[in-house]
Amino acid sequence: MTSEDELPVGRRVAYWRSRRRLSQQLFADRLGKSKSWVEKVERGVRGLGRFSVLYEIATVLRIDVQMLLPKGHQPQPFEAASPLITAGEIGDLQTALERYELLPGSAPAPGLSPLEEVRRSVRNAWLTYQHGRYPVLVRALPKLLRDTQAAELAFRVPVEHVREATHLHGQVYQLASALLRKLGHHRLAWIAADRAMTIAERAGDDLLTGMAAGQFGQALIGLGRIRSALEITTIAATALSPGGTASQQQISVHGHLLLQAAMAAARLGDRASVRALFTMATEAAAQLEGGDHNHCWTGFGPTNLTLHQAAAAVQLGDGDRAIRINQAEIDPDRLAVLMPERRANHQLVLAHAYAQIGAVDRAGESLLHGDQLAPAEIRCRPIAHKVMSDVLRQTPGTPPAPVARLAQQMGVRL
Template sequence: MDVRSAREIGAVIRGARCYLRLTQAEVGRACGYSASSVSRIESGHMHLGYVELVKIAAFLDLTLDRLGISPVPGMPPVDTVERPADEEDAVRRRNLLTGALAAGATAVVGSTPAGAASPLLEQALFRLPDALPVPLKRLIHQTAKARADFRAARYSSLGQVLPGLLAAASATRDTSTGHQRDQVNAVLSRAYVLAAELALKQHNDVAWVAADRALTAARESGHPVPVGESARVLAITMRRSGQCSAAVRFLTQEATGLDAGQAQTGAVRTTLMLTASYTAATGGDRTTALDLLDEAAEETKRRRAVTGLFTVEATQNQVDGYRISVFNVLGTPDEGVPVASQLAIDRLPSPERRARTWTDTARMWHALGNGPQTLAALRRVEQEAPQEAQRPAIRALTSELLYTSPRVPGIREFAARTGATSAAPSGLLS
């Protein structure tokens, strides 16, 4: 099973679980998995064999064809599982799964919502367009503007400017020597980090390419901050391919090499620990995840905001935002409620970061079955960053809410406005 099919199968499993109003923990107990493992299955980060898929399909009352696989002779047929007697309910179930599959697969097939990594960027990562060298000062200014687009969640604009920026930075690096070449490599690394982050927003596999090139340029620059930033995005691509343990080791090793006493390197060190915490949680390691969160929280007490092209903020608010996401992926969203109640999301440093934290808050409320609170958080995502609300992951969450809580006032309008109903059968929207 390739990464794409695992993601699509996970979307079907998630849709079936939500339809049956089951938690990830309940599915895990029935099928022999932890809640975090079910989360990884649903996100496509954990691959299952035939027998394991049959077991989950039987529990969720799914036929194997819904998962895109064929029965194997001698294996128990899923069709023998008792089906609902209500034909209308059965039709609604089939429509739900079709819609959930489409919503979950938006990142790899079908439409291109606002903010998707542009085809030009994908092409540029494999073959840069022709470009002439530019003065270093202008290159820094252009990269700062691109970073401002990312922080403001202007992903469409970012996707348009990145190919030219990468090409210009590469051309400038190739004609530079000495200290200036080191400086240009640092800027080139920052541009590739932006390309990786944009691709990660769309679960696009070219993030691997961008992150690897970012780290190569960063190491050539000799500057620890670009190295740390590049290591973080590379570790995220590792996590999304299922290599959680390796990613945690990589992140903690990189963090150890950074001077905690310096403002910028200390802040980057803290962000590496936060990413490592979430990665450990994704791998089901609760103890390591919470230990890293606590260590990061201690680090923030000694941090100050730093400015410049590689500005990195490390605050208690950001730690608390990560804590909510860690509890979500560990399958204990109820532990995130008191954290969310005291979290000052409005104080986070950018629309992108605020929207991401509202997304984690929406996932928390959705896992707890609170439809109105979920929609309220999703509306804050849209308010902070409209293009965030149109990303595949948010559209999938909106679709799940639409299917599981169709009577929540305003959900149909929100789903239509953000494109989440494009995958939904009309019968469920009437």
């Protein structure tokens, strides 16, 4: 008789799917897979060798990924999704995350950069991220982490310099978390987000805390801790609820947190909460002067809100609705002025939506469009690899040459 600890992965998937009261069809839709694929997995006919797929399943089932694995099994972490970024570069960033120059007795690093230069470097790093230039950013972050750590240690007076140095230090940890999450390194993303939260609390800065909470919530989603992500982003959004004298920055961070909370609720299949959170985010967006903005690097505004509504529909397994939102509710002119990362990410969302409804030709076109906007958003992300794999699998015969070429460049094969 097989003990619970020795149950095969497929049986564990079936058990938790039943516990969540999901039919095989609904479960398949949320994964972007076919019902036949789910049946084969649960019967043990099809294996689950890729850890990224296990993470997706755990996320849909709202459990820790370890609960799908036999006792004592130590899964391999995600590898870099693309040769554009090497394992060594990720290792350098991990080493930088492990440094603690702010421990008692530490001294400033030699060659300290002026605060103005650090400020400019952090701004450039945010722009690099929002242009989707992830290989450039992953190589720049180790030095930037060292520079901002040294700046916070060195600039003890005047007060405004102390505050700014701490703020910049926290922002760089947020950037590291955002990038690592994109690349599928969820444990490292959580570490960076936790550091960002610690710095924000030390600074006593409400806006910095809100920004950090958004990254912390997304890192928790990557680890399959969806309910915790929903809780922390909702609490942080409530804490920043704008009053009559709220700044545009406060409104933006508040709205950004509501969007992150809505995405977490969508992963839980909680449609009522998704609707309520988007309603509040719509009210926040209406308070922004002049529509779309990029205050506090959030990109929050009416257009980005609609992009999140399409993404939430995909998470809920409603690809048709995501496509309708894109066609009827997104102004192409307003979309065109958003940062390349946002636009390429939207193309990835559309590709996922088209794959859900079996329109693999349109899914391939969306991936190609996203690759033109910000190649790293498509080539470096595990989720993009999954969508491309679905496109190749569902395409009858040979895929179009441009799609086949992109798949080869991404390293995706059937």
